[in-house]
């Protein structure tokens with residue numbers, strides 16, 4: 001039977017020292033444990049030590065300078081119950097509510113969702129559309145990586161050995177939405193998901209596709225078709241057509257390619273409609 005050392009550092013410095021890889025084997029970070037404990041139990045990971053992040057001062061949530069900064073170990077339920085989230089970042093609020101059930105969200109964290117980088121993640125497409133930045137911290141200091149560069153492939157990220165995710169920063173984007181389709185609404189994996197956001201700073205839409213292998217992706221050709229903050233019906237039609245043509249939309253046990261291609265067009269149309277209405281309430 002596999003065994004590992006369990007470490008509970010009290011400070012970020014201690015945590016960074018503890019996660020440094022050593023010749024004796026790897027160390028893994030443990031946040032809410034909703035993914036990692038399964039992997040340990042199934043023997044999919046066999047680390048030398050498991051480093052709990054629960055004592056670190058990273059359970060933070062702060063609105064500042066037109067952006068939301070979320071500490072990596074904040075449970076998703078705390079994020080979900082923030083009174084401003086649904087108004088200032090609707091796409092993120094919808095994505096957080098899509099993750100498992102309430103009990104799971106009391107444990108699961110944003111850092112764990114990023115660390116796992118699963119193709120089925122609900123948070124990653126929303127973070128892509130919202131232009132999130134991920135703050136990483138390691139022995140040589142901290143660095144900030146745009147989410148699109150942080151995600152590499154299925155379960156692969158830009159994290160270097162010995163680094164931890166400290167926080168995520170997301171600019172306020174009221175004109176945004178996240179929509180998904182599942183066989184069962186709760187505790188299931190999305191067959192496909194679409195996130196959209198209009199950045200007033202850059203005056204452009206971002207469109208992200210989720211629930212597809214190998215990772216959630218931005219779809220620039222669908223973004224370009226949309227144009228300004230209030231796309232015409234024709235612009236949305238062209239954007240939906242381009243999104244439906246994305247090569248990541250393939251058949252697997254959850255849905256056929258044909259169904260997925262149809263679905264993303266419908267989801268995009270609804271998501272843009274919702275995002276324009278959310279933004280319109282603030283910028284009539």
Ligand SMILES: Cc1cc2nc3c(=O)[nH]c(=O)nc-3n(C[C@H](O)[C@H](O)[C@H](O)COP(=O)(O)OP(=O)(O)OC[C@H]3O[C@@H](n4cnc5c(N)ncnc54)[C@H](O)[C@@H]3O)c2cc1C
Nearest residue numbers: 029031032033034035036100109111112113115121122165
């Ligand atoms: C029943 C069930 C239903 C689920 N439904 C959904 C769903 O609908 N949508 C969805 O997106 N996900 C779902 N998940 C997946 C899971 O709950 C999320 O991915 C969750 O956000 C993981 O967070 P955690 O804190 O539990 O991570 P953990 O399990 O603690 O860690 C996950 C990975 O991230 C790494 N990690 C954690 N924190 C850090 C950090 N700060 N720095 C560096 N690496 C770190 C760990 O080493 C590990 O590799 C579900 C899981 C279960 C068990």
